[in-house]
Amino acid sequence: MPTPKKRFARRESFSPGCLTGLALILSAWGSAATAQPKVSDDVIRIGVQADMSGLYSDMGGPGITEAVKLAVADAGGTVIGKKIEVIASNHSAKADAAATRAREWFDTQGVDMIISGPSSGTSLAIAKVATEKKKIVMVTGGVAAQLTNEECSPYIIHYLYDTVALARGTASAMSKQGGKSWYFLTVDYAFGDSLERQTAQVVKANGGKVMGSVRHPLSASDFSSFLLQAKASGAQVLGLANGGGDTINSIKAANEFGVSQSMKIAGLMLFLTDVHSLGLKLTQGINLTEAWYWDSNDKTRAWSQRFQGKMRKMPTSMQAASYSAALQYLLAVKAAGTDQSEQVMAQLKKQKIDDMYTADGFIREDGRMVHDLRLMAVKSPAESKKPWDYYKELQVIPGSQAFASKAESKCKSWVGG
Incomplete structure (x- = not known):
């Protein structure tokens, strides 16, 4: 009988050089995997x-x-x-x-x-x-x-x-223009409280005084009583510490009740769309602080x-x-x-x-x-030459001056404590 052939397990022989090459390949694969962008x-x-x-x-x-x-x-x-x-x-x-x-x-x-x-x-x-x-x-x-x-x-x-920058821009400018006495119409939540407080500090720092303030709810439907209180205060400036639809309705009501004839209006947070909605006739001459303007x-x-x-x-x-x-x-x-x-x-x-x-x-x-921010004034109808041509720039406010400094900050991760 023929002798059965012996089966042998195949063995691969690696030289030290081959082992080094394999290690390099595996290492490269690992590095490639590590280098892949980590995106959830x-x-x-x-x-x-x-x-x-x-x-x-x-x-x-x-x-x-x-x-x-x-x-x-x-x-x-x-x-x-x-x-x-x-x-x-x-x-x-x-x-x-x-x-x-x-x-x-x-x-x-x-x-x-x-x-x-x-x-x-x-x-x-x-x-x-x-x-x-x-x-x-x-x-x-x-x-x-x-x-x-x-x-x-x-x-x-x-x-x-932020409210610090808005106050420093608009309130400083209006105080220097002679607006020394202020009355605030303020929306009753965190934003309004912060904006009124920061603006009042700037007014006082410029030698002015606050004659009073009144709070209104968010999305208020009737501003008549608030504005009559403001008018009765005798203040030179009405500071609107509100925004959006509340600012629009405040300015409309101020015109209706004759407040805008006896007080200057400070739009402490006024947007291009607010001016567009109200029209230049009602908003001309209002000062505001802006971060950016399309034109x-x-x-x-x-x-x-x-x-x-x-x-x-x-x-x-x-x-x-x-x-x-x-x-x-x-x-x-x-x-x-x-x-x-x-x-x-x-x-x-x-x-x-x-x-x-x-x-x-x-x-x-x-x-x-x-x-940098910019102090703007709303143009008169005669000054506007094209659609959405609403603002003229009065001055640039450097970012280093507009925002609170490290010495003024209460941010613990920045100043320690």
């Missing part, structure tokens, strides 16, 4: 929260969402090879609704960053949830100074302006034409700030190679902000985006 669920997801249908909708609302979409388009629709998505929600200026939606987005919808439009109450509520979840919130609407002062956190960026230069005009093509109106500074915030966030994600909050925030605080919104912006350690 393979999508960069931006959430937009704003008042989409109420008293703040015209200056913010759907226009904020559209501005963010323009930023995504300018980023090419992807960052580090990952798709960018934008989702939006109407909080109707209700803080509890805003907080609930923010928590849902972070917990179940994979949202990486929230753009928070008006109001201050909703922005503060969203910021608390974002801090708890260690997610970024970029506030482009709420203006209460608390956001980067006593309520600051490593996850909050305050982008547009400032070639860049602002070019971007505004794109926005107008989508929204059929010119953008407000809040909507322009939302574009810039989203664009700078996406640039930071690209530079960091990840959407992880801590790494993106570190990059945001390193990069210079140079786009159609500002050429000299930067984000401080307290989260405040520092940039």
Whole structure:
């Protein structure tokens, strides 16, 4: 019988050189895996929260969402090879609704960053949830100074302006023009309280005095009794510490009751859309502090034409700030190679902000985006030469002067304590 052939297990022989080569290949694979962009669920997801249908909708609302979409388009629709998505929600200026939606987005919808439009109450509520979840919130609407002062956190960026800057701009200018006695008509929540308090400090610092104030509810329907109290005070200036529809209705009522004939009106937070709604006849001569204006230069005009093509109106500074915030966030994600909050925030605080919104912006350690502001005056009907030609610039207010300094700050992560 033939002898059965023996079966032998095949053995591979590796020389030391081969082993070294294999190790290098495995190491390269490991490095490649490590170098892959770290993006949660393979999508960069931006959430937009704003008042989409109420008293703040015209200056913010759907226009904020559209501005963010323009930023995504300018980023090419992807960052580090990952798709960018934008989702939006109407909080109707209700803080509890805003907080609930923010928590849902972070917990179940994979949202990486929230753009928070008006109001201050909703922005503060969203910021608390974002801090708890260690997610970024970029506030482009709420203006209460608390956001980067006593309520600051490593996850909050305050982008547009704040109540400190508004007070220093408008109140200082009007005080120097002879407006030494003030009476405040103030919306009764965090934003109004902060704006009145900051403005009163500036008035007193300029040798003026506060003759009194009255609070009104958000979305007030009748301002007659409030304005009659203001008129009876004998003050030279009526400070409107409110915004949106409340500011519009305050100015209308002030004209109706003759208040605007006996008192100068300080629009402490006035937007382009407010002026458009009221018309130049009612608003001419009002001083205001602005962060951005559509007709400032070639860049602002070019971007505004794109926005107008989508929204059929010119953008407000809040909507322009939302574009810039989203664009700078996406640039930071690209530079960091990840959407992880801590790494993106570190990059945001390193990069210079140079786009159609500002050429000299930067984000401080307290989260405040520092940039120049402008003191504006509303044109008369005769001065306006084209549609939406509403403002004339009186002076530039350097960012270093407009915002609270480190010595004035109560942000513990910035000043210690």
